[in-house]
Amino acid sequence: MRKPDTPGKNNTNNGTIVNKLRKGLWSPEEDDKLMTYMMSNGQGCWSDVARNAGLQRCGKSCRLRWINYLRPDLKRGAFSPQEEELIIHLHSMLGNRWSQIAARMPGRTDNEIKNFWNSTIKKRMKSASSTSSPNNSDSSEPRDVMGRGLMSLSEHDIMAMCMDSSSSSSSSSTQTMAMSNQFQPLPPLDKYCYGLSGAPGYFNVSTSLSQVGTGNGYYGSSGHGFLGDVFVPHLESFSIEENNTTTGITIGKINNNINNVHINCDINNIINGNNNKVETLVESVNHWEGENLKMGEWDLDDLMEDVISFPYLDFQVE
DNA sequence: AATCCGCTCAACCGCGATCAT
DNA sequence: GATGATCGCGGTTGAGCGGAT
Numbered sequence: 001m002r003k004p005d006t007p008g009k010n011n012t013n014n015g016t017i018v019n020k021l022r023k024g025l026w027s028p029e030e031d032d033k034l035m036t037y038m039m040s041n042g043q044g045c046w047s048d049v050a051r052n053a054g055l056q057r058c059g060k061s062c063r064l065r066w067i068n069y070l071r072p073d074l075k076r077g078a079f080s081p082q083e084e085e086l087i088i089h090l091h092s093m094l095g096n097r098w099s100q101i102a103a104r105m106p107g108r109t110d111n112e113i114k115n116f117w118n119s120t121i122k123k124r125m126k127s128a129s130s131t132s133s134p135n136n137s138d139s140s141e142p143r144d145v146m147g148r149g150l151m152s153l154s155e156h157d158i159m160a161m162c163m164d165s166s167s168s169s170s171s172s173s174t175q176t177m178a179m180s181n182q183f184q185p186l187p188p189l190d191k192y193c194y195g196l197s198g199a200p201g202y203f204n205v206s207t208s209l210s211q212v213g214t215g216n217g218y219y220g221s222s223g224h225g226f227l228g229d230v231f232v233p234h235l236e237s238f239s240i241e242e243n244n245t246t247t248g249i250t251i252g253k254i255n256n257n258i259n260n261v262h263i264n265c266d267i268n269n270i271i272n273g274n275n276n277k278v279e280t281l282v283e284s285v286n287h288w289e290g291e292n293l294k295m296g297e298w299d300l301d302d303l304m305e306d307v308i309s310f311p312y313l314d315f316q317v318e
Numbered sequence: 319a320a321t322c323c324g325c326t327c328a329a330c331c332g333c334g335a336t337c338a339t
Numbered sequence: 340g341a342t343g344a345t346c347g348c349g350g351t352t353g354a355g356c357g358g359a360t
Contacts (some may be wrong), residue, residue, distance in 0.1 A: 025328070025354085047345075059345075064329065067347095099348060115327050123325095295343075 022056045026065055030055055034062055035070050068109045075107025079116055087113055088121060 022030075037053035043066075046059030049308040078088070083105065089258060098110035098117075149275065 023330075045345075060331095060347095061329080063346075068328075081345065110348075111328075118350095119326060 021058050021061075023061070026069075030057070031065070034065060038070070039064060064111075068111045071109075073107060074109065079108075079120075083108070084116075084121065089116060091117065091121075176272060 013050045026034075033053045033055055034049070037049060041049075041052070041063070043049070046063045050057050050059045051053075053062070057065075086105060087101060090104055094100045096114075098114045101123055102110040102113050
């Protein structure tokens with residue numbers, strides 16, 4: 001938190017009066033001005049909002065204040081255990097893309113989630129990793145996090161949570177509609193195989209974000225006896241590599257934000273022919289490469305759309 | 319009661335993306 | 340295509356609070 005500047009104070013600079021913009025904490029009066037303006041005029045150009053609302057703030061500051069504090073659809077208060085697990089789940093898929101995570105948690109802001117992650121969850125993970133695997137180093141990259149947090153939540157739980165938070169955070173029908181448009185339910189957990197290590201039919205689809213310049217971008221070696229990972233550093237390529245225990249598939253660079261789509265399969269199951277899902281998955285990926293994969297044109301939404309086109313990934317993504 | 323220390327969280331900063339001119 | 344304005348995002352900072360000493 002920062003000390004608020006003196007409200008409405010005009011500073012002088014070499015004799016000329018400078019209408020200095022305020023920084024720091026917002027006063028109740030400023031909140032009131034911004035709230036009143038937003039409710040009657042709605043969102044426009046933020047620098048105009050700042051000016052027209054009579055605020056000596058930059059538009060950026062107004063935007064932040066509105067988004068993180070004044071928005072009427074915000075859900076205040078502590079995160080529930082369900083929300084916490086949802087955050088972990090989403091972070092495992094999206095990495096530090098807080099805005100993407102927040103978009104799937106109606107009533108919560110990216111700042112709020114980010115703070116919660118950095119203060120609470122990160123700390124918890126750290127203490128957990130110190131008592132268990134040394135492989136849990138902190139990372140902004142998505143991974144099969146923790147392989148544990150979500151085990152207590154069923155697919156139904158997650159879906160219900162999403163719907164609950166969506167509806168409870170809105171007081172008007174208009175808002176409810178807006179939120180439901182914004183929010184899309186999560187993919188069923190079993191399709192992501194969280195915590196299903198060793199279960200028949202295990203496979204793992206993960207997206208690797210923000211790995212520019214991080215060496216080979218490798219993460220998530222499981223060491224659980226069913227697979228390692230094979231990883232192609234920068235994709236613009238497609239490959240399937242196998243060794244005794246592993247099949248790893250990496251579909252190259254999607255765009256600046258998404259470098260790799262990486263799919264791990266239990267090669268033993270494939271070899272034994274007892275995992276049709278994985279085989280189909282691999283076929284689907286091959287199909288991608290031939291027909292759908294247009295390098296440099298994907299973004300996350302496109303990627304998610306393509307991921308859900310997998311026969312066994314039956315969910316909707318915004 | 320005073321001080322220290324760790325934690326939380328509101329807000330700022332810097333950067334990249336996007337859009338208008 | 341170049342430039343500038345604006346927006347949105349993620350990382351970081353630091354005030355304030357509460358618990359420990």
